[in-house]
Amino acid sequence: MGDDLPFPFLLSATSSPSPVSSQPSPPTEAPLPLARPSLTDHERERVLEVLHSEQLSRGPYLEAFEDAMAERCGTEHAVAVSSGTGALHCIVRALDLPAGAEVITTPFSFVASSNVLLYEDLRPRYVDITPSTYNLDVDRVADAITPETEAILAVDVFGVPVDWPLLRTLADEHDLQLIDDACEAIGASVGGCPIGGWGDAASFGFYPNKQITTGEGGCITTNDAALARRCRAFRNQGRAGNGRMQHDRLGYNYRLDEMSAALGFAQLERLDALLDRRAAVADRYHDALAPLAEDVARPGWPAEAERSWFVYVVRLRDHFADDARDQLMVHLQDHGIECAPYFPPIHLQPYYRDRFGFAPGDFPVCERISARTLALPFYDTMTRADVDRVAKTLTAALPSLPRR
Numbered sequence: 209m210g211d212d213l214p215f216p217f218l219l220s221a222t223s224s225p226s227p228v229s230s231q232p233s234p235p236t237e238a239p240l241p242l243a244r245p246s247l248t249d250h251e252r253e254r255v256l257e258v259l260h261s262e263q264l265s266r267g268p269y270l271e272a273f274e275d276a277m278a279e280r281c282g283t284e285h286a287v288a289v290s291s292g293t294g295a296l297h298c299i300v301r302a303l304d305l306p307a308g309a310e311v312i313t314t315p316f317s318f319v320a321s322s323n324v325l326l327y328e329d330l331r332p333r334y335v336d337i338t339p340s341t342y343n344l345d346v347d348r349v350a351d352a353i354t355p356e357t358e359a360i361l362a363v364d365v366f367g368v369p370v371d372w373p374l375l376r377t378l379a380d381e382h383d384l385q386l387i388d389d390a391c392e393a394i395g396a397s398v399g400g401c402p403i404g405g406w407g408d409a410a411s412f413g414f415y416p417n418k419q420i421t422t423g424e425g426g427c428i429t430t431n432d433a434a435l436a437r438r439c440r441a442f443r444n445q446g447r448a449g450n451g452r453m454q455h456d457r458l459g460y461n462y463r464l465d466e467m468s469a470a471l472g473f474a475q476l477e478r479l480d481a482l483l484d485r486r487a488a489v490a491d492r493y494h495d496a497l498a499p500l501a502e503d504v505a506r507p508g509w510p511a512e513a514e515r516s517w518f519v520y521v522v523r524l525r526d527h528f529a530d531d532a533r534d535q536l537m538v539h540l541q542d543h544g545i546e547c548a549p550y551f552p553p554i555h556l557q558p559y560y561r562d563r564f565g566f567a568p569g570d571f572p573v574c575e576r577i578s579a580r581t582l583a584l585p586f587y588d589t590m591t592r593a594d595v596d597r598v599a600k601t602l603t604a605a606l607p608s609l610p611r612r
């Protein structure tokens with residue numbers, strides 16, 4: 209999720225003492241990271257095999273990874289690229305929307321899902337989220353459509369699918385393009401249909417905090433052959449075809465290297481096993497946090513949807529004061545437990561406020577949820593003892609947190 213730090217939202221445990229913590233963990237307790245990639249020797253060997261082959265880019269693993277992604281997502285095409293942001297940018301670029309057009313999207317996401325619109329001089333038209341899933345409130349989308357609206361870009365936040373059947377119907381009725389930012393949702397599905405094929409195109413991200421990783425990397429999935437062709441051209445400097453020095457359009461370098469593709473191919477083979485283990489860790493958290501239900505909530509997901517566990521996010525209920533979440537984060541960090549405030553509202557990011565004049569109160573549900581959510585350590589190898597330690601530390605902090 210960032211360039212310079214592995215997990216940029218981490219608060220520094222040493223920056224300020226926690227107002228609610230007096231007893232940091234003894235040094236014998238190892239820090240619990242927010243996320244941790246899961247790598248096997250087999251996966252390392254695949255990468256080494258590429259290094260020995262000396263074909264470090266545009267080799268057989270790129271194609272194999274793309275084929276496996278298309279199969280997994282039930283789409284005709286997959287185009288692997290160097291990041292989730294690159295995948296989204298290629299999609300938006302390939303849809304060729306007119307400059308200045310509006311794209312309906314969510315303010316509760318990682319900033320990349322809106323940034324890619326600005327790359328192409330498009331205007332994000334935010335629609336607030338539902339407090340039950342933290343996803344775009346699809347019931348409000350129809351009212352937000354104007355004559356300038358050209359597309360909807362929905363995000364499967366934290367791996368919880370958006371109401372895709374309803375969005376698909378709306379997009380068809382209003383002749384809008386439909387983009388799925390599925391960077392956090394690989395392996396999720398709605399009504400048995402995998403995420404990746406619901407929109408005109410979907411993006412996936414494989415940063416090391418994701419369910420599977422390629423280091424840096426991403427992928428586009430689509431059933432539209434022409435769109436896939438344009439994405440392939442954009443990722444490779446606008447080339448007309450692979451390997452030729454003819455550039456039909458303005459392109460970029462979003463190529464995924466062969467080591468990353470080999471890792472992605474091997475990780476994808478283990479996706480189901482990894483998702484099962486993440487779901488088991490999530491179950492452990494549900495059990496451990498169940499006694500705190502009056503103070504701590506967690507987002508749900510629609511009954512017909514199969515979510516893919518990306519992060520484990522909890523929310524302090526509304527009787528806590530606005531600064532309680534940040535105090536809780538410092539307390540957890542002081543005890544060696546990394547956590548992150550996923551997600552700050554995009555419309556209140558300084559750049560977006562300056563450029564578009566957004567202000568607090570514009571999207572109240574998003575703002576209320578954003579102020580109270582935090583992601584806890586979450587990865588497939590977390591033990592019951594790890595989860596219990598997080599729950600115990602969180603429980604100890606709650607009585608001292610400020611209330612309204």
Ligand SMILES: Cc1ncc(COP(=O)(O)O)c(C=O)c1O
Pocket residue numbers: 209210291292293294317318320321363389391392413414415425426
């Ligand atoms: C919802 C969402 N969209 C886009 C991205 C961008 O992906 P990347 O960091 O691979 O560019 C991320 C990454 O975390 C994400 O969570």
